[in-house]
Ligand SMILES: Nc1ncnc2c1ncn2[C@@H]1O[C@H](COP(=O)(O)OP(=O)(O)OP(=O)(O)O)[C@@H](O)[C@H]1O
């Protein structure tokens with residue numbers, strides 16, 4: 364797709380084409396937001412977040428309940444005032460604690476899509492989408508053209524005369540997306556928009572959001588606690604932990620090279636054993652003394668020292684099951700199989716290995732399936748035994 368196409372499309376949807384220029388769509392510097400508890404103590408919901416979203420970039424905020432995802436989005440939208448920091452949208456400062464700037468939500472020109480669709484029940488679909496433009500006193504003919512354009516893009520042009528109550532959840536969310544697109548200057552905020560629709564529709568809408576995002580070229584911050592959704596949608600994922608960014612990276616790197624133990628355990632499944640570093644070897648390798656005996660692995664963090672308490676983490680799909688007669692000579696344990704179950708297209712074998720407690724090994728259906736038996740051995744290849752600070 365060439366740039367001109369993207370700009371023409373964007374100009375038809377957005378009120379300006381800021382979204383397709385160069386530079387950052389959003390820049391956050393040191394954002395802090397405290398809430399007061401009932402006992403008067405102040406707790407940080409957002410605790411010093413720096414984040415840049417480039418034009419046309421899709422950034423997903425991923426983290427457990429209560430880690431500050433919604434609070435951060437509300438600060439960006441101007442629905443909440445941070446206590447510290449600077450928020451710049453399309454190069455314009457909209458919040459600054461030092462400069463005493465805090466602009467109103469409508470001046471930030473963001474589109475927002477929430478978990479609850481937040482459509483006005485007494486307005487037809489067309490009017491719901493048109494409303495942000497009517498408020499801005501955009502001429503009627505232009506409203507008609509832009510609304511119909513965006514409704515076509517989102518695939519709801521046939522529903523213009525319906526009321527929200529007559530639509531399915533998935534259709535309502537498309538309308539909400541259309542409304543967010545017309546009120547935006549190329550930056551959209553999503554707060555778990557798909558958690559109220561069923562699994563099939565969710566998958567389809569996810570795919571379409573990504574397609575539209577690539578076609579129109581808007582930048583987005585998308586909140587979810589669904590890892591698959593994050594992996595599928597994101598250019599970059601910010602994993603949050605207690606109001607801070609634990610790692611900001613591509614989905615692939617977040618999965619293969621988690622930055623710390625928190626991220627390694629939060630993303631995907633993990634077999635884990637605790638221990639202490641005994642020796643450091645060449646190429647970032649190390650030997651760890653654990654309840655499961657010595658394990659040789661690779662350092663997940665490069666500032667670890669001999670004697671440090673660490674955790675060794677191995678993903679189930681990187682572990683192997685060996686028969687009693689084959690041996691690699693390293694990182695092997697007797698494995699007592701408990702159950703074998705199908706997880707989507709994969710088979711997961713759960714069992715016990717001394718020192719590891721419960722351990723899981725996962726096979727894709729394309730791989731050679733192991734012959735499960737009584738005297739199997741669990742093997743963790745050195746490069747997949749990742750070592751993290753406790
Ligand atoms: N208005 C408020 N007053 C007091 N505390 C609040 C308020 N809003 C949020 N909090 C607290 O701030 C923290 C972050 O909340 P937030 O809603 O941002 O989490 P979240 O990551 O969006 O969680 P979830 O995944 O459950 O939606 C929580 O500890 C929450 O209890």
Ligand SMILES: [Mg+2]
Pocket residue numbers: 432433434
């Ligand atoms: Mg939330």
